[in-house]
Amino acid sequence: MALKNHQPLDPAYLEKLQDYYAEHKVIPSYSVLATLWGISAKSWVSECVRRFEEAGFLDWTPDRQLKPGARFFERRLAHDTVQAGLPNPALADGYDLVTIDDYLIRVPSKTSLVRVKGESMIDAGIHDGDLIVVEQQPNANVGEIVVAIVDNEFTVKYLDREKGTFVLKPANKAFPVIRPRGRLEIFGVMAGLVRSTR
Amino acid sequence: MALKNHQPLDPAYLEKLQDYYAEHKVIPSYSVLATLWGISAKSWVSECVRRFEEAGFLDWTPDRQLKPGARFFERRLAHDTVQAGLPNPALADGYDLVTIDDYLIRVPSKTSLVRVKGESMIDAGIHDGDLIVVEQQPNANVGEIVVAIVDNEFTVKYLDREKGTFVLKPANKAFPVIRPRGRLEIFGVMAGLVRSTR
DNA sequence: TAAATTACAGAACGATCGTTCTGGTGTCAA
DNA sequence: TTGACACCAGAACGATCGTTCTGTAATTTA
Numbered sequence: 001m002a003l004k005n006h007q008p009l010d011p012a013y014l015e016k017l018q019d020y021y022a023e024h025k026v027i028p029s030y031s032v033l034a035t036l037w038g039i040s041a042k043s044w045v046s047e048c049v050r051r052f053e054e055a056g057f058l059d060w061t062p063d064r065q066l067k068p069g070a071r072f073f074e075r076r077l078a079h080d081t082v083q084a085g086l087p088n089p090a091l092a093d094g095y096d097l098v099t100i101d102d103y104l105i106r107v108p109s110k111t112s113l114v115r116v117k118g119e120s121m122i123d124a125g126i127h128d129g130d131l132i133v134v135e136q137q138p139n140a141n142v143g144e145i146v147v148a149i150v151d152n153e154f155t156v157k158y159l160d161r162e163k164g165t166f167v168l169k170p171a172n173k174a175f176p177v178i179r180p181r182g183r184l185e186i187f188g189v190m191a192g193l194v195r196s197t198r
Numbered sequence: 199m200a201l202k203n204h205q206p207l208d209p210a211y212l213e214k215l216q217d218y219y220a221e222h223k224v225i226p227s228y229s230v231l232a233t234l235w236g237i238s239a240k241s242w243v244s245e246c247v248r249r250f251e252e253a254g255f256l257d258w259t260p261d262r263q264l265k266p267g268a269r270f271f272e273r274r275l276a277h278d279t280v281q282a283g284l285p286n287p288a289l290a291d292g293y294d295l296v297t298i299d300d301y302l303i304r305v306p307s308k309t310s311l312v313r314v315k316g317e318s319m320i321d322a323g324i325h326d327g328d329l330i331v332v333e334q335q336p337n338a339n340v341g342e343i344v345v346a347i348v349d350n351e352f353t354v355k356y357l358d359r360e361k362g363t364f365v366l367k368p369a370n371k372a373f374p375v376i377r378p379r380g381r382l383e384i385f386g387v388m389a390g391l392v393r394s395t396r
Numbered sequence: 397t398a399a400a401t402t403a404c405a406g407a408a409c410g411a412t413c414g415t416t417c418t419g420g421t422g423t424c425a426a
Numbered sequence: 427t428t429g430a431c432a433c434c435a436g437a438a439c440g441a442t443c444g445t446t447c448t449g450t451a452a453t454t455t456a
Contacts, residue, residue: 015307018306018307019305019306019307022300022303022306024259024263024265025223025265025266025270026224026225026259026263026264026265026266027224028259028261028263029261029263029412029413029414030413030414030415031412031413031414032259032261032263039433039434039435040434040435040436041433041434041435041436042413042414042415042436043414043415043416043417043434043435043436044433044434044435045414046414046415046416047433047434049414061222061224061226061230063226063227063230064414065222065224065226065227065230066224066414067222067223067224068223068224072223099297099299100298100299100302100303100329100331100392101297101298101299103329103392103394104298104392104394105298106396113298122323125320125323125324125325125328125393126323127323130323131298131301133298135396145395189396190395191394191395191396192392192393192394192395192396193391193392193393193395194298194301194302194390194391194392194393195323195390195391195392196301196302196389196390197343197388197389197390197391198304198333198389198390227442227443227444228443228444228445229442229443229444237403237404237405238404238405238406239403239404239405239406240406240443240444240445241404241405241406241444241445241446241447242403242404242405243444244444244445244446245403245404247444262444264444
């Protein structure tokens with residue numbers, strides 16, 4: 001058979017696995033891996049899995065089920081200095097950071113997302129349509145950006161204090177300071193920000 | 199046997215599964231699920247899985263492997279209008295969005311992260327220390343925010359055209375327009391932004 | 397209080413799993 | 427020219443998989 005040696009080694013395999021995982025959130029069985037990689041021998045799949053395991057991209061659960069390894073989610077945090085001559089700077093040495101979720105979310109059960117409406121916090125780099133990562137908690141410190149509930153609506157503002165009472169200050173001179181009539185109801189404090197631009 | 203009816207129905211099962219998944223990034227087999235849930239009959243596991251599947255928390259790959267369903271990762275996107283009387287607005291009805299990773303990353307194998315240095319894009323809401331989600335591609339359109347390689351360093355700027363040649367424009371009047379001497383080397387285009395504030 | 401219904405246990409079964417072994421190419425250095 | 431090695435195919439095998447069936451105790455409904 002005139003099959004060419006078309007597989008450029010391991011990286012292509014890993015990418016296909018990562019894309020599969022991105023779609024299904026699961027590591028497939030060896031036979032599915034075989035078709036995914038264009039291989040028709042489970043023995044060779046076994047060998048490749050062993051190598052990925054050695055490299056830290058795959059791992060096993062205590063019950064000996066295949067699972068993503070520590071480096072599997074590794075998304076290159078590209079370094080600011082690029083070594084000359086490298087065709088792809090992002091593939092240079094050194095990696096960091098796992099998933100973005102882990103980067104932003106410390107307590108999943110207390111974290112939710114709030115979509116920003118309006119330009120009142122634009123000077124803090126918070127734009128209309130951005131998602132605020134909120135850690136829910138009933139109180140906050142002055143100076144923190146909080147998500148408060150005012151008139152049954154979420155509001156993102158700086159928390160400040162004026163003459164003994166809390167006020168909400170926007171980061172935009174065109175907007176007024178909010179001085180709640182009754183008790184200020186705090187939903188949580190901002191822990192991060194997410195913006196999609198595509 | 200004086201076994202009490204200790205399982206408070208489904209929610210506890212789901213939480214245990216989510217915790218297991220958070221640790222291993224994989225859906226376990228029925229027998230592991232059985233021990234995880236404190237059940238000793240695979241038939242009952244099968245029934246529970248069927249219910250979670252019906253509710254949208256579990257799903258199947260084309261190869262009939264169990265995988266997380268659409269609602270499995272469900273992190274509440276709190277709505278901007280809060281129903282009065284609800285103790286926890288984030289737990290109100292309606293859900294959206296899966297993981298933040300999925301929200302930002304479309305092609306994992308071509309996506310990397312670049313940390314922003316400096317204030318040159320501050321008017322675009324991009325601050326020092328933010329992470330830019332970059333989709334790697336060799337060219338881009340005028341008006342897009344691109345990550346380019348200038349003097350062996352990453353630079354985030356608007357792509358623009360001046361008299362037939364591409365230039366990089368900052369979003370900050372205090373910074374100059376960059377006019378590359380040779381060919382402009384584009385690393386990729388900005389697909390999103392991530393900021394951690396804690 | 398009788399009758400469903402729900403929530404499990406236990407076993408049987410064929411299908412599929414991952415491992416392992418043998419064997420066949422192609423490439424490259426000696 | 428000849429090993430040596432990397433890359434892959436194919437088949438055999440026991441273990442484990444998920445399905446399905448029967449049975450039972452507790453709870454709910456009528």
